[in-house]
Amino acid sequence: MSTDVNAAVRLGALEDLHLDALREVGNIGAGTAATALSQMIGEPVGMSVPRVRVLALEEVPDGVGGAESLVAAVHLRVVGDAPGHILFIAPLEVARNLAGLLLAGMEPGERDEMGLSELERSALQELGNVLTSSYLIALTTLTGLHLEPSPPALGVDMAGALLGTVLAEVSLSTDVALLIETAFEEGGRHAAGDFLFIPTPEALGSVLTRLGVIA
Amino acid sequence: MSSRLGAPERPRSSALVPVGLGQLAASGERGAILSALGLGSCIGLSAYDPVARVAGLVHVMLPDSAIASHAGPPGKYADTAVPALVAALERLGAERARLVCKMAGGAQMFASGGGILNIGARNAIAVRAALTGAGLRLKAADTGGNAGRTLEIQVATGEVRVRSVGREFAPL
Numbered sequence: 001m002s003t004d005v006n007a008a009v010r011l012g013a014l015e016d017l018h019l020d021a022l023r024e025v026g027n028i029g030a031g032t033a034a035t036a037l038s039q040m041i042g043e044p045v046g047m048s049v050p051r052v053r054v055l056a057l058e059e060v061p062d063g064v065g066g067a068e069s070l071v072a073a074v075h076l077r078v079v080g081d082a083p084g085h086i087l088f089i090a091p092l093e094v095a096r097n098l099a100g101l102l103l104a105g106m107e108p109g110e111r112d113e114m115g116l117s118e119l120e121r122s123a124l125q126e127l128g129n130v131l132t133s134s135y136l137i138a139l140t141t142l143t144g145l146h147l148e149p150s151p152p153a154l155g156v157d158m159a160g161a162l163l164g165t166v167l168a169e170v171s172l173s174t175d176v177a178l179l180i181e182t183a184f185e186e187g188g189r190h191a192a193g194d195f196l197f198i199p200t201p202e203a204l205g206s207v208l209t210r211l212g213v214i215a
Numbered sequence: 216m217s218s219r220l221g222a223p224e225r226p227r228s229s230a231l232v233p234v235g236l237g238q239l240a241a242s243g244e245r246g247a248i249l250s251a252l253g254l255g256s257c258i259g260l261s262a263y264d265p266v267a268r269v270a271g272l273v274h275v276m277l278p279d280s281a282i283a284s285h286a287g288p289p290g291k292y293a294d295t296a297v298p299a300l301v302a303a304l305e306r307l308g309a310e311r312a313r314l315v316c317k318m319a320g321g322a323q324m325f326a327s328g329g330g331i332l333n334i335g336a337r338n339a340i341a342v343r344a345a346l347t348g349a350g351l352r353l354k355a356a357d358t359g360g361n362a363g364r365t366l367e368i369q370v371a372t373g374e375v376r377v378r379s380v381g382r383e384f385a386p387l
Contacts, residue, residue: 057236057237058235058236058237058238058274059235060236061235061236061252061253062235066252067233067235067252067253067365068252068253068365070380075325113380113381114380114381121326125326153325153326154325154326155324155325155326157255157324157362157363157380158252158253158255158363158365158380159253160252160253160254160255160363161253161254161255161256161257161322161324161362161363161364162255162324162325162363163253163255164236164253164254164255164256164257164276164324165255165256165257165324165325165334165335167236167276168236168256168257168276168277168334169334171236171237171276171277171283171285171287171291172277172282172283172284172285173283173284173285174285175237175285175287175288
């Protein structure tokens with residue numbers, strides 16, 4: 001049965017039922033992470049309705065704002081019953097703002113060419129740890145699948161350069177990526193970043209089976 | 216395509232050909248610029264025949280097609296990308312012996328781990344090995360480190376330029 005889902009993903013032809021279930025995955029994952037973010041920065045955090053898209057791998061960097069756009073990204077590899085990748089990606093300006101909120105007036109220290117100090121990078125790493133882990137825990141609770149994270153890793157650079165490394169791994173088994181994206185809004189004003197959950201084709205079958213939308 | 220033309224110093228009229236993940240492009244159009252945007256652990260490998268005046272660029276993601284369960288386009292792997300690049304250029308009148316090859320990328324993008332272990336360094340080694348295997352010489356390389364790069368090659372001149380975040384384009 002997961003073979004049919006894989007074929008559907010390749011054709012970009014997942015049924016509404018599947019898409020709804022995957023949006024729910026995005027909703028619950030990002031909702032849990034939004035609560036965690038709100039507690040960390042002490043401000044309300046809203047979120048968008050999740051968007052589920054199937055993109056050719058080479059289209060993904062443009063799909064998330066352009067290969068050369070500057071971002072901070074935290075990547076967590078999921079291993080276990082539903083292997084895949086979870087990424088939190090924020091435009092560099094937004095990441096600097098988030099780091100400032102997290103440090104709450106502490107002296108940040110000398111900044112590097114990305115405009116971030118060691119301390120601000122640590123703050124973003126910690127933020128990414130909490131957000132991606134929250135997302136994963138929600139996913140585990142929702143599906144009952146056994147999922148384990150790699151240690152989350154922070155990268156600050158061009159979006160294409162960061163995503164390329166992750167997509168290289170995805171591309172070992174497929175030429176398309178299923179993106180479940182949810183955007184955060186901090187204080188209802190600024191975009192605060194996007195969540196990407198990229199399940200491998202095998203993982204997609206496992207998740208949809210557990211959610212009861214494929215037999 | 217307009218978002219890929221976003222770099223401010225490029226005139227909108229120039230024929231910028233983006234070469235995405237795993238993709239390969241070859242061109243003899245004098246106005247064209249082939250560009251691999253945002254190379255991280257990936258390698259942008261360019262080749263130029265100064266006599267035929269044709270340029271090629273391939274965006275390599277992985278070292279070896281043998282490690283994958285899924286084939287994908289030849290540009291994806293170092294071992295298949297090099298022969299595919301040569302073949303594409305030969306179809307445009309290039310001769311293998313005249314090809315000038317340059318590459319950039321192969322960085323480690325995440326502070327710890329983040330993708331397959333040392334994939335950037337392995338990509339760089341694999342591309343070098345594939346070039347040697349194909350009897351091609353690597354004239355210049357800018358690989359390793361922790362910064363993303365953009366590489367572009369002008370078809371008219373064969374000039375290759377590379378830049379990282381916060382740096383201007385510099386000739387390679």
